[in-house]
Each structure stands twice: as C-alpha cells, then as structure tokens.
Amino acid sequence: MMRTTLVLASLASSAVLLPVAIDAQSTVRPDAPAQNTVKEWEVPWGARTRPRDPFADATGHVWFVGQEGNYVASLDPRSGQFRRYEIDPGTYPHDLVVEKGQVWFTGNRNGRIVRLDPATGKLTTFVIPDSTVGDPHTMTFDPKSGVAWFTAQNAGAIGRFDPATGRFRIWKTGANTRPYGIVLDSQGRPWIDLFGTNRLATVDPRSLELKTYELPDARAHPRRIAITSGDQLWWGDYTRGYLGHLDPRTGKMEEWPLPAGAASMPYGMTSDDRDVVWLAQGGYENVPASLVAFDTHARKFVARIPVGRPGPNTIRHMTFDRATRQIWFGTDQGTIGRVIVPPAAPVQ
DSSP states (O other): OEEEEEEOOOOOOOBBOOOOOOOOTOOOTTOOGGGGGEEEETTTTTGGGEEEEEOOOTOOOOOEEETTTTEEEETTTTEEEEEEEEOOOTEEEEEEEEEEEEEEETTTTTTEEEETTTTTTEEEEEEOTTTTTEEEEEEEOTTEEEEEEEETTTTEEEEEEEEEEEEEEEOOOOTTOEEEHHHHHHHHSSEEEEEETTTEEOOOOOTTEEEEEOOSOOOOOOEEEEEEEEGEEEETTTOOOOOEEETTTTTEEEEETTTTTGGOOOOOEEEESSSEEEEEBBBTTTTTTTEEEEEETTTTTEEEEEEESSSBBOOOOOOEETTTTTEEEEEESEEEEEOOOOOOOOOO
16 A cells, blocks of 8 residues: 555635626626635645646545656545655656546656555556657546546657556657647547647547647647537637637637737636636736636636736646536646536526
8 A cells, every 4th residue: 555644734725706707807806606716725745746637536535646746645625634645756647537436647757547546545557558658648538438548748649548458559640749638529539639739639439540620820739628518629729829619510610819818828728517618827927827717608708717826827737526516726836726616507
C-alpha cells in the first residue's frame, strides 16, 4: 500500500459572485445567487506543485494531481481535509479521471496509465508499449465500453486503451500537431484538438479511421474541447481568443470573440447539462483569471466570474459533476476551485 498524508486545509478563499450578463466592462453583482459563486481551497503543498485536473467521485471527494509535485491527492470539501498519495518517482501525472470508483491518471513523463484503488491505495500500472509515446496527456473514458482514449502532445499521438485486456492502440497525427484536449460523443467517438495546428481530429471507433477538420482561420490553435447535446462540439482558440463551434452533421463552423479578446488565452473548458459552455480566461498583470459562460442556445456569453488574485494565473482543465451541479478546476496560484451552477432548466 502506498504512503498517504492527511492535511487540513489552512485557508478557504472567499467566494466571488457572478454577474448576470457580461461585456468587456462586466462588474461583480453583490446580490448574485449562491449557486453562482467560486470557492477555492489552498493546496497545502504549494502552487509550485501545480495542482490540477480535479475530478469528483460519487462520495463527494475530489481527486487531483500535483503535476510538478509528482503526487495524487484528494480533497474532502466538507471538512477541508486533503490526503496525499505518493506515486512512482518520475511520473509527473498530468490528468486524472474517476471511473467506476477507480482513480486513473496519466504518467506524463514515463509513458504509462495508472489506476489507483482508493480503498486499498494499490497502484496498477499499464505501460504504453510504443516507446515513442512517452507523454500521455489528457484522458477520457467511454462509460459504455469502459475503454479509455487519450492524447499524447509531444508524441503527436492519439491512444486507445482497454483496461479489461491491457491493450493499447496508437494513431499518429504527425509532427508538431500536438494532440491536446479530448472528449467523447454519444457514439463513443473521440474528438481531439490538434493544438499545434488549426485542426480538430476524430477517430471512428468502428472503422478506426482518423479524420481531421480544418478550422477556417489558419492562425487558430484549439487547445481544449467540450461537447453539448446533439454532439455539438466547442473549442477555445488559445492564440486568437475565440470560442469555436462545429456541427459534425453538417460541417458548419462558427466562432465568437471572448470577452477578454486576444488576451484571454482560453484554456480549461467544460459544459454543463444546460448546454452552457464554460471557458477559463487567463490572468495577467493586474487582471485576475476568470470563468466565462456561453449559452449555446442563445448564442451569447452570459457570465464572467473572476477567479483568484489579480496577476498571472492559469486554469488548465475543468470538469462538471452532474450529481452535485459543480464545476471543479485547479489554478496555478495553488488552489482547487469550485463553481456551483444553477439548476438544470431550459435556457431562455
């Protein structure tokens, strides 16, 4: 069994309230509803460990990795207690997913996918057999088949992993394509940002054919990706500061400039069950990072929420927990953060 450490959080930062509507000059509204607040827990091992990619389990605990600190940890939001799990040296975990009660994470510098059993602390390691794919990046599971799909940015690869058999399959996307964010549609088809290009990629799970979609602007660099009902795809253009949309049925693409414009550097991204897409805008100089919400039915931005202290800050990944209606994220200022979103209802 691995060694674990228990720590009680010393600080829970104050919530920041959500404006109802936004523009470039949005301000915080003091009477915003409680659902629309940010709460942050300071990770006791420091910002230098880069706490990131939190994922809530069925018990309400939130799991995350310390990428530069080389650990996996959990937070109990009710008590503020953190528990740290030591892992193999040199792993530098990048992404974490909880699937059927098991915690999975990617070994970004040692070419492996690892399963942690929370009940026992046991680690089970699956080494990627292709030695050219040493940096598994972001991962997602197909709840129907139990198969995991992942990206490998520096290797220029998309991977498929079956935990039942331990088998991997790899698709190479080409030098400097930098496969990054990944989501699955309702048919179990993965969709991937090729961050080094202006393209999205997908793999047909039946024919196993790799296909790419070129974005209209050659300057575009999609980094993260989200999906809403009807398998509608949304991405953040990191270099230009846009939100993009692809309807896979028609091939039609659209885009909208983000509230902070080219300075927004959109990174972390998710969607909730109201078909609202959430993106993270970066913090810089005297400007805090922020979360912006886009109503995909009304086709407009509806909220902007400041996160953390003014100054440099990055939110790299976000997940939506449907059971609790909470969005979770980690920040480069060393916190794990939460937003409680409004109850599911038709968007007006």
